[in-house]
Amino acid sequence: MARMKLAYWMYEGTALSGITRVAGSMQKVHTVIHGPQGDGYVNVMYSMLERFHTIPPFTLSTIGRREMAQGSRARLVETVRRVDAQHQPDIIVITPTCSSTLLQEDLLAVARTLGKQTKAKLIVPNVNAFRDLEHRAMDDFLTQFVAxxxxxxxxxxxxxxxxxxxxxxxxxxxxxxxxxxxxxxxxxxxxxxxxxxxxxxxxxxxxxxxxxxxxxxxxxxxxxxxxxxxxxxxxxxxATPIGIRLTSQFVKAIGERAGLPVESYIRQNLAPSGTIARFTKSVDSLSALFGKRAVVFGDYSHAVGMTHLLREIGVRVVWAGTYMKTMEKAFQAAIGDLADEVFVCDDFQAISHKIRDTHPDIVFGTQMERHSSARFNFPCIVISSPAHILNFPLFPAPVLGYQGMTRMLDTINSTIKLGLEEHLVNMFGEDSPGMGEEETAQEQVAVTSDLPKAPDKTTAGEVELKWDAEATKALKQVPFFVRGKVQRNTENYARERGYSEVTLEVIYAAKAYFESKSNQGER
Amino acid sequence: MARMKLAYWMYEGTALSGITRVAGSMQKVHTVIHGPQGDGYVNVMYSMLERFHTIPPFTLSTIGRREMAQGSRARLVETVRRVDAQHQPDIIVITPTCSSTLLQEDLLAVARTLGKQTKAKLIVPNVNAFRDLEHRAMDDFLTQFVAxxxxxxxxxxxxxxxxxxxxxxxxxxxxxxxxxxxxxxxxxxxxxxxxxxxxxxxxxxxxxxxxxxxxxxxxxxxxxxxxxxxxxxxxxxxATPIGIRLTSQFVKAIGERAGLPVESYIRQNLAPSGTIARFTKSVDSLSALFGKRAVVFGDYSHAVGMTHLLREIGVRVVWAGTYMKTMEKAFQAAIGDLADEVFVCDDFQAISHKIRDTHPDIVFGTQMERHSSARFNFPCIVISSPAHILNFPLFPAPVLGYQGMTRMLDTINSTIKLGLEEHLVNMFGEDSPGMGEEETAQEQVAVTSDLPKAPDKTTAGEVELKWDAEATKALKQVPFFVRGKVQRNTENYARERGYSEVTLEVIYAAKAYFESKSNQGER
Amino acid sequence: MERVERENGCFHTFCPIASVAWLHRKIKDSFFLIVGTHTCAHFIQTALDVMVYAHSRFGFAVLEESDLVSASPTEELGKVVQQVVDEWHPKVIFVLSTCSVDILKMDLEVSCKDLSTRFGFPVLPAATSGIDRSFTQGEDAVLHALLPFVPKEAPAVEPVEEKKPRWFSFGKETEKEKAEPARNLVLIGAVTDSTIQQLQWELKQLGLPKVDVFPDGDIRKMPVINEQTVVVPLQPYLNDTLATIRRERGAKVLSTVFPIGPDGTARFLEAICSEFGLVTSRIKEKEAQAWRDLEPQLQILRGKKIMFLGDNLLELPLARFLTSCGVQVVEAGTPYIHSKDLQQELELLQERDVRIVESPDFTKQLQRMQEYKPDLVVAGLGICNPLEAMGFTTAWSIEFTFAQIHGFVNAIDLIKLFTKPLLKRQALMEHGWAEAGWLE
Amino acid sequence: MERVERENGCFHTFCPIASVAWLHRKIKDSFFLIVGTHTCAHFIQTALDVMVYAHSRFGFAVLEESDLVSASPTEELGKVVQQVVDEWHPKVIFVLSTCSVDILKMDLEVSCKDLSTRFGFPVLPAATSGIDRSFTQGEDAVLHALLPFVPKEAPAVEPVEEKKPRWFSFGKETEKEKAEPARNLVLIGAVTDSTIQQLQWELKQLGLPKVDVFPDGDIRKMPVINEQTVVVPLQPYLNDTLATIRRERGAKVLSTVFPIGPDGTARFLEAICSEFGLVTSRIKEKEAQAWRDLEPQLQILRGKKIMFLGDNLLELPLARFLTSCGVQVVEAGTPYIHSKDLQQELELLQERDVRIVESPDFTKQLQRMQEYKPDLVVAGLGICNPLEAMGFTTAWSIEFTFAQIHGFVNAIDLIKLFTKPLLKRQALMEHGWAEAGWLE
Structure with missing residues (x-):
């Protein structure tokens, strides 16, 4: 059984967040949260992220020092009664939190007694608030409502x-x-x-x-x-219709059941005159996107969907991963051979290190991967919860369907380095913010963070490689955003072949080796 | 009369771009461009920026060495005839370019003769292709069509x-x-x-x-x-309805003439439950936006509109400017007292320097100001032509009306530093990409570019100010994105009062002086 | 104190572990390890929505079910600490307890002691359970945990003597040697370096060249606190730390108002100067100047009605400052009042007839709000936006925690936190929102 | 040459001033001043849509109406140059002429000479009018303008002699002194430092340790070119520069194919080695290795039909390389053919029965495209997207100018410019677009 675990950031929310997402989204449903005052933070999520213009329908029945000593029943009963009288909801959900679950109180019994006196129907989620995570809780709680x-x-x-x-x-x-x-x-x-x-x-x-x-x-x-x-x-x-294939499947599945023709809807959205085809076929996107190496990480639905979408515009997915560990098998099956590798993991640090070692051209991840990408200087697009307030936009911003794909194409286009720009930088180096400096500070940052860090485990007997002067000069001619990768590839090549020094010969041979291996046009 | 002028970038396009924008946007109108081969670049604008999926309706009647020597009439006649036969347009526009205008050929005469033989109607724009600029040409040419x-x-x-x-x-x-x-x-x-x-x-x-x-x-x-x-x-x-006031006016003006009620439409879009009010009233926007110092620059319509919009969300406009020099008076009147200063100018370098000296929190400008902002490390949003391919998005991205405002609010929110983030950085400094470095490279860049450059004109007798150790330490505690401004303000304060050295006393006094002067909450 | 009302309400405040947001930046080379549930971690990352620091030096030891029945957490905690050490090489680790630890009655004190010995550097337990503490009190817990690193005696290093032979002697040197050990001044509170520099500068000008601050950013440089020390708190919520200093160090804790606002700063400086026998006459003059600098802002505030719902425990000093600005504070709600440490603030507020409500009931406050019709409501993050939609103008209580508000120099920043929302409302009314029917 | 067709068509190509995009990065401390109309400036900023360099070291001297009637542009140009000098302090300014200058018959040569004298550094005129030049020929004009800075003699500086007295002498020193002045090799073309380093490395391995390149990035370090020099062009469009070198320096211009592709590179190296009397046997082996490295790409290309519409003047060498790859080049359109400088390329293509069209007519090409049904069309920026929508697969001719395609090491980058669009089409067909009816 798992024991105490170090975590920097979490991927899934708690059962409490799952319960309040379900209850808070509904009409005339009020939730009484039975927990210490800190658990009232769900209010903040609704009022800040969703910019609620009414007071969110959550009332805390606080467990304080007194309730710890004397029991929390009185406080809970009083709170529920007050909510019933004041808000007059159809339903009052009484939910424990992670920590109040530890008190092992019988909320169901309280609800049963109290329910006879309240106008609202009282519901206690059939969820283990300590153990269950957000999606499991949502799934169970929705089912409970439906039942x-x-x-x-x-x-x-x-x-x-x-x-x-x-x-x-x-x-x-x-x-x-x-x-x-x-x-x-x-x-x-x-x-x-x-x-x-x-x-x-x-x-x-x-x-x-x-x-x-x-x-x-x-x-x-x-x-x-x-x-x-x-x-x-x-x-x-x-079905989560992301990208052209999953959207087609989605539309067709509905069309079949409805007995409606859907082909013309699909054709119309993918016609050469349509935005999606125009972008996908454009030479600009050939130059900027095709063969680029991406990594994808998120919840199940968005990671699967984005992996499909990326392949549909010619981007290579070096690995696709999800933090939904319970769905690992389904994820493997859904990704199939769309990604070179599947990576199911919910350890922030491990994912972060994997991103660093992959050296991708672009990262599609959660807000957490945005942090990791910022640290290692990779462009990143957030495609899944957990997300930042910036992923709660005001203007319509779908992910699903053809419009969602269109929007994602814009986002990718404005995040990745454009084709001609990349060519010029490849040819003649970066622009300097000042004038005439040979290397910009931005480059220096990149170099610092790109250079192989002290590896987590030093392989016994690994040779420290020297770069001779000419080779160093050649490395400096590589644009900073791929320099780290070139350095690592070259050194791996050299080590495997027993060279103790990197010379021009080694660099050129390594390049031929790595470039000719790949058939996808990526660097 | 103006003579040869140094320009790094242009703001308005040429008469040729104006004519092809009008003609190219219409149906069954083909344009024959009478000019050297380089003038065929209008094709690139249509096929790259607008991602045309058909060959743009422009055919070049090339003026080469032979045409220079023998006259270009034969080539032009042949081209027009071929276009007439091949594309069968209703209208063929025959336009000169900047340089072909210098040949002073009588295109109208050619058209008059040739028009008798073509199925298409031939039109020669009544425009001076050398002197006129894009908008003037569009205005004239549209009028010509209508007439x-x-x-x-x-x-x-x-x-x-x-x-x-x-x-x-x-x-x-x-x-x-x-x-x-x-x-x-x-x-x-x-x-x-x-x-x-x-x-x-x-x-x-x-x-x-x-x-x-x-x-x-x-x-x-x-x-x-x-x-x-x-x-x-x-x-x-x-009317260009940008922001709540101009949009209300726009809607009301139409409602009046149409005899239709429009109040409920306006109310509905600005209701407390609507996205615009929810964002504008949010404490997040109070913290991130209110009193921030912006500069606005662009064409007339967008500069005026954005200035209105910014004031409507509490952003201060330190100056608003346009490159539409012919509209200077109207611009002054339209801006009124919405901006502290009005700046009408079409010299890229002058605008760039003014931005640098203003030290704004955010810049709203054209793609050219995006360059300047990048150089001086200010966040920037492009709000007007000339624009980059990124301002030709696929997903609906209006600027006008309530939806346009909503979108702009998202853009501002994702560009400017968020409130809480700014507070934390103010308190405890920036995050370092590596670990534990005291000053990041990003900061160093900012410091370098923030530090007052050698002024354009050195005021005679200006004293070089020294900063003592304590004062230097205090300056380093200021976050990098305002450090330059604090330094300049402090030094100006010190010079005006005859100090030769900046001490803590001077810093604190300067702070009190500048902060208490302002009633807008800006730094 | 009889005029303090108590409602025992369900106030809206963050959990004390939220204090890591500033503490992990303040204490260099530290790591904050929060022992708690999944919720604790989820709270920090979503509710604060900070995420400004890609690499924050804090993390969570997330309790799993098996931990609940474990006899001692030492072994499991040790493994987690080992991982932290491998990644961060911190000079000190703070182990923060939470509600769950509290409920489970886990003994982190003993574990931390064992781990300090095992790892050879301080692993310090801090009691930050949210069961009965407000979020700023997390700072109190961490400062309290740091007290053992505050030396009782100055380091034995000899001051570097001038080696130049003196050619004169007036025979006073023996006197000097026999002089009383000097009293030192230590300000207490995790404020920014810039705020420290300002306060030190003020006190230097008043004749006190050496002013220490606890905590220093460097754990190896904590100031001496002993019987000779005069301790003055900068924050109103450091009650445990102060109590321990009184009890264990015998230091004198100066009871004064807090250096927030020109009035508070002046009284604070006066109290220190009096204690050290320094002339206080210049302070009045400085205060007057500070008020003059605020005049444009004061014109906005005078006569306005402001209400504090209660959140960050800064409410009483802030309310006191506002009354000095000519504001009518219609209610100063606050989660908790330590009557001893807040004695002078309380007295001033009561003199000025301010209604003080401890642990207020939010539902009742909502009703009172309708009666007061305040011009400004200072409230927690979770309710500002709905209050704005209801037509109230609000200030964000967490901003006062994340801003530099101490001393004369910062008074302008402090006052703007109040005037800004008022000015914003006014500006927006002038720019289109009045026509949009915003008043309704 | 009889098998080259000429259509005198209206080909789609950029103006030669577009070459500033790479030249201003290549020549350090330079500034490029384009004398032309508003259109020239608008073209550069919108058509290239580059805008990657916020501060590009080029600008425009925009002609105003008054300039049209001016007797000499020197005075006005001088004012503009002064502004450039104030802002950039360049070591050299290139003054680029344009169509308008051409039409107005403005004499910039004389003005530049005057301004060089006045400012005391080189202000060099370059003939980049688009009236009859394609965009890569801008490079030819700029290189031509730089020729006066190419020294005819090695600098008179004495090589640093070893001062160690020799204890032996075999009396051969007089022989050495009388030796023929050494022949030097100069490669010509504005390629990147990385490409230069690769070519120098290849030649060094073949026994030629010293290889100069013109232009050097530093105007003060241009290589010597005189009668002893063997000059080999790297680009096919440097005809004026080469003609002048032949005429004025008496240097030998080696006629070979261009070092583009393993085949071209091998022939290029062989020609140089033969010229310098070096063994060429290792070259074949290197070429074979280069082809082996390309094998996975070759498998994609073999048997494919590729058409060049004509744009960047690299078409003939590229077509020749493709035929060596087993590609059927159905048409090699190109704006202009310099039969002397391209002699070997032409011969090879004609041996291989490639249809070559000089100055092709785009309308006719569109018709021929329907017949050829090419697998890939290499076309200018302005027409790729419409061709894609029509169902053709395209490569972007400007990419070949903005990529490093010379020599063995870069061959992989070169070939990928052709395989990439083919692979993309295939990948997209496999990933959803076939169902979307993309073939239709």
Whole structure:
């Protein structure tokens, strides 16, 4: 069994964040958080990241020194009653937190007694708040809601779907929801309900009116779909449409079930006159993107989706990884041979070091990988939670569907070095911010951080390599953003062949070796 | 009269670029460019920046050594005939370029003779291709088209407008067009025609069906509106709706003429629950934006609009400028007291130096100011032509209307230093890319470029100021992105008061002096 | 104290571990290891949303289920510390406890002692559980943990003597040798180097050339504190640290107001000067000058109504400063009041009839807010945006923690934290938002 | 030469002034001043869309109407040069003429001579009018302008003699003194330092330790060129420069193919070695190794049909290299062919039955493209994207100018410029675009 673990940053949130994402996204649902005052930080996430204009629907039932000594029941009862009277919600969720779980109090018993007196229905999430992580908690809690409220209903006349997934604090999820809505509208499909975003008891009750459930993110929601299938025979798909293939599959899967033609929608979006084809085919993108070495890391859905998308625009994925360790097998299968390597891991430091050693041209990761990339001077695009406030934009910014792809192409274009620019830098070196300096400070930073660090483990007997004067001069002619890689490749080549000194001969031979090995045009 | 002038970069394009922007944006209009082969670069602008998927409708009638010696008429006639036969356009525009104008050939005479044989109508722009600049040429050429083709037509039943302005190679103009279309749709106003984008002879003929002409950019199009007013009595407005005030005015002006209620549209977009109010009111924006010192530079419309927008979110505009020297008076009037100073200038170097000396927190300018800002380490957002390929995005990116404002807020947010981040850096210094270095290389760059350069003119008798050890230590404690400003302010303060050495006393007094002067919360 | 109300409310404040955000930058070559749950780590990375430092010198020893039943955490903690040492080579590690540690009654003190011995450098436990502490009190816990590194005696190094032979002697040297050991002054609080430099400069001008500050950024350079020491706190939330200094070092803890605002700074300097027998007359003059420098800002504040919801424990000194500015502080809510250490602040506020609410109830405050109609509400991060949408103008209480607000020189920065939101509202009303119906 | 077709077409190529993009980086401490119209400046900044160097050491002397009637441009140009000197302190200024200068028959030569005298450093006129030159020929003009700075004699500085007295003498010293002045080798072309280093390394291994290159980045270090010099061009478009070297220096200009591709590089090295009497046997072996390194790329290219529309004047050497790769070059369009300097390339291409079209007509090429159905079209920036949309796969001719393609070591970079678009198409077809109907 795992024991105490060193962590710098976390990837998945806690069960508490999962529960409050579900409950907080719904209508007339108020959550009473039973925990120490610090656990009230979920309020901050809603009011800062989502820029809530109302007070977030979370009330803390504080466990302080007194509650530790005398028990917290009184405080909890008082808080729930007050919330019931003041906010008049349909549902009050009473949730423990990581630390209050350790008190091993029977919240369900409290709810059972108290529920008789409150107007609101009281729900205690069937979740282990200490052990479970965010997505597991969301999956379980959504299922609990559906089990509690869904009822048999007649189907809508027109083919309709439920969108399962969109919620506050997700990665661009509300933007995605708009994009999927507009996509479905183009296809002639009606959206019956969205869950949990904006859902009320009524929404839950009427879920079964739809013909199909669409679970938009693989991390959670599938259990609820499974339940709706078992209990009400509802069909469902689980799909995150990122890039052209997954979007086509998504559209076709819906079209098939709806009996609607979707080919023209797909063709129209991928036509030579369309933005996606125009960009993908452009010589600019050939020059700037093709064969570039990327790494991809994130949650399951976004890492899989981005890996697809990158291959579709000619970018090589050196490795693709996810922190969703429970989904490792599915991830392996989904990536297939789209990436040279699959890397499932949730240790920030290990991922950071792997990025450093890979020396990618661009990183697609979470906010944490943005840190690592900044440290090692690689360009980075955030494609998954955990994210920064900058990934809670105001202007529509979908990730899914054709519009999501279009937006991502812009983002990549403005992050990676442009083709002609790169050529010129390759040819004649960087621009200096001052005038006439031979090496810029930016380069110096890069050189410092590029140069191989003291390796984690020094291989016994590894020879310290010398670079002769000519070779050093040649290395300096390499632009700073690839110099580190060239140095490492050359040294590896030299060591493997027993050279003790790097000369021009070694550099040139190493270049021929590494370049001719690769058939993808990357450096 | 002006003589030979040193220029590093240009702001406005040439008459040729103006003519090809108008003609190239229209349907079934082909342009024959009468000039040396280098003038064929307009093709590159269309195919690279606009990522054209068809061959741009421009054919060069090359003036080479032979044409110089024997006259270029034969070549021109052959080219026009070939274009007429091959492309079968409705209109062939025959345009000279800067240099071919110097040959003083009578293109009109050629067109008159040749026009009898071609199926296409031949038009020679009534423009001085050597002297006129892009916007003037566009204004004249649009007017020429309108004068040539517009005819009296019955008005549309529903209130309708023409949008004058949108064209290829404009700054986000096609995105703007979509945004204005959707805005007008929300208001219940019909778009009768757009000019020049997508216009054909038919469009020109039917312009007069509309009730109102909307000239979207002040730089060009007004003369055509004026002509339509004189000749057909059509009402018009000239307005670039950027920011909340100009957008309100725009919407109200249309509402008044259309007799439609528009208040609810405005209210809805500015409601506390809306994205614009949520962002503007957020404490994050208070902390990151309020009182920050910006400079604004661009064409007339975008510089005026951005200055409005910035004041509406609490940013101070230290100076606002435009390169549209012919519009200086109107610019002064439009800026009013929104900026501390107005700066009309088209000398890249002068603008660059002014930015350096202003030490702004953020720069809003053209691609040229982006260069200057990079050189001096200021964050910069491009808000006007001339622009780089990155300002030809694929995903909708309007500048106008409420959506344009929303997008701009995201852009500002991701460009400027965030509030909490800035506080922490103020308190405890920058993060080092390596570990434990006291000063990062980035800082060193900033210090180098921040430190007052050898002034352009050394004031006679200016005292070289010494900084004592304590004062130097205090200066080092100032974060690098304001250190230059603090140093300059302190030294100015010291010089004015006759100190020969900067001590802690001087630093503290200078701080009190500069900070208390300002009532805007800026540093 | 009878006029302090207590509501025992559910106040909104961050957990004390949030203090690592500034402490890990302040104490050089340190590492902060927070022993807690997944939530602690998630809180730091999302709620603070700081993420400005790609490589922060802090991390989490995340408790797993197996740890809950473990007899002693020493072994597991030792492994984690080993990893930290390998990566960072810190000179000191602070082991911060959290609610879970508290609930589980884990004994980190003993573990830390063992680990210090094993690793040969200080591994210091700090009690930062959020069960009953507000976020700034994390600083108190860390300073308290550092006290053992504060020497009781000056280092035995001989001062370098001038070797020049003196050609005269007035026979006073014996007197000197017999002089009383000099009293030293130590200011307490993790403030920035720049703030320290300013306060030292002020005191030097008043005749006190040597002023120490605890903590120094370098753990090897902590100032001497003993019976000869006069200790003056810079922050109002260092109660445990001060209590221990009183008790264990016998130092004199000067009870004064805090050097926040020109009025506070003047009283603070006066108290020190009096203690050291220095002339205080120049202070008044300096205070007057400081107020004059603030005049444009004061014109904005005078007569305004300001309410503190209570968050960072700086509320009482800030409220006192505001009353001196001519502001009507309609309510000074604060999570906790240490009546001894805040005695002078309390007295001043009570003289000025300010309503003080300890551990306020947010729901009730919301109601009172409707009555007060304050011009400005100082509130925690979590509720500012909704309050703004409700039409209130707010200041962000965490900004006061992350800004330099001590002393005369910084008074302008301090006052602007209050005027800025007011000016912003005014500016926005003048620039389009009045027409947009913002007042409604 | 009879098999070269000429269409006198309207080819698409950049103006020669575009060459400043690389020249201003190559020649250190230089400044390039382009005398022309507003269009020249607009062209450089928008068409190249480079803008990578915030501070490029080039600028424009923009002609105003008054300049058109001016008798001599010297005075006005002098003012502009003064501004450049004040800002940049260059060691050399190149004054580039343009179409307008050509049309107006302005005499910049005389003005430059006057200004060189006045400013005391070289102000050199370069004929870069686009009236009848392609964009790479801008380099020829600038190199030509630099020729006066190429010394005819080695500097008179005595080599530092060893002062150690010799204890032996075999009486051969007189022989040495009477030896023929050594012949020197100068490679010509503005290539990168890295390319120079590679070529020098190759030649050193073959027994030629000293290889000079013109231009050097430093104007004060240009190599000696005189009757003893063997000059070998690296670029096919340096015709004026070579003609002048032949005429004025009496140097031997070696006619060989260009060191582009393993085949070209081998022939280039063989020609030089033969000229200097060195053994050439090792070259074949090196060439074979270079081809082996390219094998994975060659597998992609063999049997493919490639068409050059004509743009950068590198077309003939590139086409020759491709034929050696087993490619069927269906058409080698090129703006201009200097039959003397390209003699060997032409011969090889004609042996291999490659259709060569000088100054091709783009409209006709579009029609021929439909017939050829080429796998790859090498075209100018302005038409690649539309051709791609039409279903052709394209390579960007300007990339060959902005990449390092000379010699054995760079052969891999060169060949990838051709395989990359093919591989991209294949990769995209495998990853979703076939289903998207891309072939249609």
């Amino acid at each position: 509690e409220f869904a009822t048999e209903q007649p189907k809508t006349e027109q083919f309709s779907v439920n969108l399962i997934g969109p919620s506050y604090l997700g990665f661009h999820q509300l933007h995605d929801m708009q994009e999927i809505r507009s996509m479905l509208e183009s296809l002639g499909v009606v959206v019956n309900a969205v869950l949990p975003y904006g859902a009320s008891i009524g929404t839950l009750q009427e879920l079964t009116k739809a013909h199909l459930n669409i679970c938009l993110y693989h991390e959670y929601g599938q259990s609820a779909c499974e339940l709706l299938k078992e209990k009400f025979g509802m069909d469902y798909i689980v | 040539e083709f517009a005819t009296e037509q019955p008005k549309t039943e529903q209130f309708s407008v023409n949008l004058i302005g949108p064209s290829y190679l404009g700054f986000h103009q096609l995105h703007d067009m979509q945004e204005i279309r959707s805005m007008l749709e929300s208001l219940g106003v019909v778009v009768n025609a757009v000019l020049p984008y997508g216009a054909s002879i038919g469009t020109l003929q039917e312009l007069t069906k509309a009730h109102l002409n909307i000239c979207l950019y002040h730089e060009y199009g007004q003369s055509a509106c004026e002509l339509l007013k004189e000749k057909f009595g059509m009402d018009y407005i000239v």
